[in-house]
Amino acid sequence: MTEEGSGSSLPVTNIDRWRRIISEGALDSVPMEEIVAAVQDLGPYADPRVLNPLMLHITDALTALLRKRVWRTHSNDGNDIIDRAHAAVIDAVLQPQSADGKALRECFEARVALRLKDAIRAERENARRHPSADEDGDSRPLPTPEAGYGSHVVMEEHAHVETLLAMIEDHRKRLAWRLHMEGVPIESKKVKGTIAKATGVSGRQVQDWLDEVKEFLKSKMGDRA
Amino acid sequence: MNNENIAARRDEVLFEFHRQCQRPTAEQIVDWTERYPEFADEIREHAAARLDWIAMERLPAMEPDEALIARGRSRALNAIHNAQAAARAQSDEGAATFQALMQGADTSVPGLARELDIDRGIVADMMAGRMLPPLGRRFMDGLTGALRTSVAAIEAALHRASQAPRLGHAKATRAPKIIQRSYADIVRSSGMSDERKRYWLDKD
Numbered sequence: 355m356t357e358e359g360s361g362s363s364l365p366v367t368n369i370d371r372w373r374r375i376i377s378e379g380a381l382d383s384v385p386m387e388e389i390v391a392a393v394q395d396l397g398p399y400a401d402p403r404v405l406n407p408l409m410l411h412i413t414d415a416l417t418a419l420l421r422k423r424v425w426r427t428h429s430n431d432g433n434d435i436i437d438r439a440h441a442a443v444i445d446a447v448l449q450p451q452s453a454d455g456k457a458l459r460e461c462f463e464a465r466v467a468l469r470l471k472d473a474i475r476a477e478r479e480n481a482r483r484h485p486s487a488d489e490d491g492d493s494r495p496l497p498t499p500e501a502g503y504g505s506h507v508v509m510e511e512h513a514h515v516e517t518l519l520a521m522i523e524d525h526r527k528r529l530a531w532r533l534h535m536e537g538v539p540i541e542s543k544k545v546k547g548t549i550a551k552a553t554g555v556s557g558r559q560v561q562d563w564l565d566e567v568k569e570f571l572k573s574k575m576g577d578r579a
Numbered sequence: 580m581n582n583e584n585i586a587a588r589r590d591e592v593l594f595e596f597h598r599q600c601q602r603p604t605a606e607q608i609v610d611w612t613e614r615y616p617e618f619a620d621e622i623r624e625h626a627a628a629r630l631d632w633i634a635m636e637r638l639p640a641m642e643p644d645e646a647l648i649a650r651g652r653s654r655a656l657n658a659i660h661n662a663q664a665a666a667r668a669q670s671d672e673g674a675a676t677f678q679a680l681m682q683g684a685d686t687s688v689p690g691l692a693r694e695l696d697i698d699r700g701i702v703a704d705m706m707a708g709r710m711l712p713p714l715g716r717r718f719m720d721g722l723t724g725a726l727r728t729s730v731a732a733i734e735a736a737l738h739r740a741s742q743a744p745r746l747g748h749a750k751a752t753r754a755p756k757i758i759q760r761s762y763a764d765i766v767r768s769s770g771m772s773d774e775r776k777r778y779w780l781d782k783d
Contacts, residue, residue, distance in 0.1 A: 398662035413655035421643040448662035464597035529627035547606030
């Protein structure tokens with residue numbers, strides 16, 4: 355277990371150590387896994403002057419992480435997805451026997467990633483079952499860069515491309531495009547890591563997808579010109 | 580494998596993928612999809628997400644609005660409440676017992692009495708369910724500090740103990756009888772000095 359920043363070799367259940375870290379406002383310097391472990395090991399009946407600040411730190415960090423990764427172009431600004439993922443994770447923090455509870459103290463970010471993807475999928479299925487104007491693929495208005503980021507001039511172009519890529523629902527097309535942008539070959543007899551193998555389709559199919567994405571971006575970027 | 584096992588296995592595989600491939604390369608994706616063909620498409624989906632997130636990292640971070648933060652905080656405090664309820668339900672008769680709280684704080688009746696500097700009999704009466712609420716403010720403060728727990732937990736333990744009070748030492752001449760008294764009564768009839776009694780009755 356890392357002790358970076360907390361400056362102590364005391365066990366995770368040493369409540370005085372947490373009192374000190376909280377009073378120094380130094381929770382940011384403690385790895386999230388360690389804070390989750392403390393909450394789990396101290397238990398729900400621990401001194402609320404320690405337990406509550408630890409839980410509030412976890413929820414705020416979790417909300418910030420989810421917000422960073424969910425586009426505002428989803429329905430309700432992506433807040434429904436964030437709420438859904440947040441609820442799944444925060445409940446598990448206090449369920450040390452659950453698979454999620456155990457995983458969160460091993461690698462917080464990786465488990466959150468898993469639950470975030472589940473939440474996105476669930477919201478998408480929800481939207482399909484109850485189509486509303488703003489989540490219906492074709493009628494969805496073209497997002498502007500401002501939809502996600504405000505009017506940051508330098509980032510505008512890049513943000514716009516990213517917003518457009520986020521509209522491509524088929525993850526294999528996005529994956530093909532990302533790998534293509536990193537210079538990964540579509541096919542090759544020499545290397546193992548090709549776009550075709552990574553996406554599980556033929557080289558021809560990959561080429562069609564890349565053309566399609568390129569055309570899509572060009573047409574939408576053209577809209578702005 | 581039943582559906583539940585498959586879901587658990589899928590979670591395990593994807594969790595490891597996220598841990599080990601924070602910036603997945605084509606070669607890693609091929610490796611993982613070959614190793615776990617049953618989850619190949621989900622591995623690709625998660626790989627695409629990680630690469631999306633890396634691209635988003637280069638953009639200014641989106642800040643959560645106040646309402647979103649507030650909802651999260653309320654959910655976190657609810658989770659504590661729910662976990663306490665679950666812990667209560669799990670123990671046979673409800674709340675964590677004083678015995679459990681003491682064990683958690685690595686102390687005992689004599690240890691607790693010493694730490695608070697209060698008559699040992701008062702702590703013993705509380706443990707045995709012979710004390711009726713409300714507790715004195717100082718006593719409650721002392722207990723939450725020494726047992727590292729909340730007022731709610733002490734109240735729940737007190738309630739639980741009072742539901743099943745234990746007998747004191749039986750007198751040979753009479754049938755044993757449980758007498759439950761208020762905290763104030765117990766303090767007043769203790770063997771402590773008047774000054775200490777006033778202190779524990781919050782009257783100084």
